Amino acid sequence: MADTSFLEWPFFEDSHRELAAAARAWCAGEIGETGFAEHADVDADCRAMARKMGETGWLKNCVPAAYGGANETLDVRSLCIMRETLGYHSGLADFVFAMQGLGSGTLSLFGSDQQKAEWLPKVAAGEALAAFALTEPQAGSDVASLAMKAERDGGDYVLNGEKTYISNGGIAGFYTVFARTGEAGARGISAFLVPADTPGLSVAERIEVIAPHPLARLKFENCRIPASALIGEENAGxxxxxxxxxxxxxxxxxxxxxxxxxxxxxxxxxxxxxxxxxxxxxxxxxxxxxxxxxxxxxxxxxxxxxxxxxxxxxxxxxxxxxxxxxxxxxxxxxxxxxxxxxxxxxxxxxxxxxxxxxxxxxxxxxxxxxxxxxxxxxxxxxxxxxxxx
Known part of the structure; x- marks a missing residue:
């Protein structure tokens, strides 16, 4: 059993200690000693784990209370406690939890009320898997150099380009996509909410890595989305x-x-x-x-x-x-x-x-x-x- 004496540090409140104890007990019962075993079908296991976490309520830590979450705003200590506990028991369980948070995080922090109401309850319930589509073939850590374009066309935006190494790629219900709408550099990037079934969005390639996770290269070809899919303000991505x-x-x-x-x-x-x-x-x-x-x-x-x-x-x-x-x-x-x-x-x-x-x-x-x-x-x-x- 991992040392938990750190929970007595002054960084934490009683609610965090209670969360840690409940998460440890759940992991011991639901994951047990099989957490680092091989997964015959990673996609299916991720979907099943998300549903299980949604039913148990763990994914409520990934969204604000107004949309089915556990806390008024995203509580970073709770997110860290959950990931530390899940990571101790299962790499794939940690991955599933992490992506529900990261994939919907931009929405939670900057999205419109309508966007949040449509998607965040599904994230908390484990009904829709979330993805954070930032990395491109020529733009990884250097986010400001991304090349994917989103051009305004009347009441829509049209997306063209590629994203790669996208976690939950191929199984996500929606993608938070970052694309260029303005000048070169950091000031010309915007964020969009793109449902997975949007015409023009396709999975170009599934990517296998040393620790199996759902990863994909995504292609956007004249992918048309309404202006309401813009998250926050244009060029603030x-x-x-x-x-x-x-x-x-x-x-x-x-x-x-x-x-x-x-x-x-x-x-x-x-x-x-x-x-x-x-x-x-x-x-x-x-x-x-x-x-x-x-x-x-x-x-x-x-x-x-x-x-x-x-x-x-x-x-x-x-x-x-x-x-x-x-x-x-x-x-x-x-x-x-x-x-x-x-x-x-x-x-x-x-x-x-x-x-x-x-x-x-x-x-x-x-x-x-x-x-x-x-x-x-x-x-x-x-x-x-x-x-x-």
Whole structure:
């Protein structure tokens, strides 16, 4: 069982502690020891998990209370607690929860009342899977360089271009799509709500990665949507994308923290039971050193994550620096923690079907998506350099 003493830190309220306890109990009963098993049909498993989370009420944390949510506004600490807990038990369960939040996040934060009323209750119920369509073949971390166009035509917009590495691509009920409506650079981007069955939107390719998730390359060919599909104001899409990531970037770090906690618990159990040279692995100073490093990195990650989440929930307008710090540190050190666990397990650690092997595959993408580690360092450095004179 993962250490939960961090919940006594002053970052949390009783409601967060209650949420964590309920989520742990649910995961133990509904996911159990099968969370890192192979998935024969990832699409079907994602749909089933979303429905199950919707029925249980976990997805209510992904939308505001006015549209079926658990809190008046998105509560970042609750989102982080859920992702950490789910990540500890199942990489795919964490993915499903994360995408319901991220995919609908721009809508929750900046959408019209009509847009929210139509889609957010379905997100909370697990009836409509959400997707965040930002990345393009030539525009990943450099969001301002995206090329997909949305041209005004009377009372409509016409979308043309491609998106790639889109999570929930092919199974989403709707996509939050970012496209260029104005000048080059950050100031000419807008956000749109595009239902999956819109004519002109197609799945050009399904993409397989080392930790199976629904991913796709999407093609928009004269994809016509009404002007009412515009989210917020025209040419404000870059600001909306960054505002959405400001909320959800900390949750990526929380998922990594859940993976790291699971890796440490697996490694500790293995070290205490595995016999070597007449003693257990746990008796070896080198293994003790590895376990100590895991514990230090996990606590440091948790402090960074929940500091940033608490700041956002306390009303701080932008936490780009704090979110970048937590995302960078937690994902990088989780990779190291999981690698140490694999080493402690030896051959079993790289055997397909073992928990360390699954964690090893699950963690790698977190150092890339929602801003690669190198981008997080740029964000931190630029804010540091802008301070003072």
């Amino acid at each position: 870059f600001k909306y994308a960054m505002g959405t990531l400001d909320v959800f970037r900390s949750t990526v770090a929380a998922a990594a923290l859940g993976f790291a906690r699971r890796a440490m618990d697996e490694a500790r159990a293995r070290a205490k039971s595995r016999q070597l040279f007449g003693d257990t692995l746990a008796d070896l100073p080198v293994v003790q050193s590895q376990l100590a490093e895991m514990a230090i990195d996990i606590d440091a990650s948790a402090l960074l994550i929940y500091r940033g989440a608490w700041m956002k929930d306390s009303g701080v307008a932008r936490i780009s620096r704090e979110a970048a710090m937590s995302k960078f540190y937690a994902t990088e050190t989780a990779q190291q923690t999981i690698d140490k666990a694999v080493q402690i397990f030896g051959g079993l650690g790289v055997t397909k079907g073992s928990v360390p092997e699954a964690l090893y595959r699950d963690i790698r993408a977190l150092r890339i998506y929602e801003g690669a580690s190198e981008v997080q360092k740029l964000i931190i450095a630029r804010q540091l350099l802008s301070e003072g004179s």
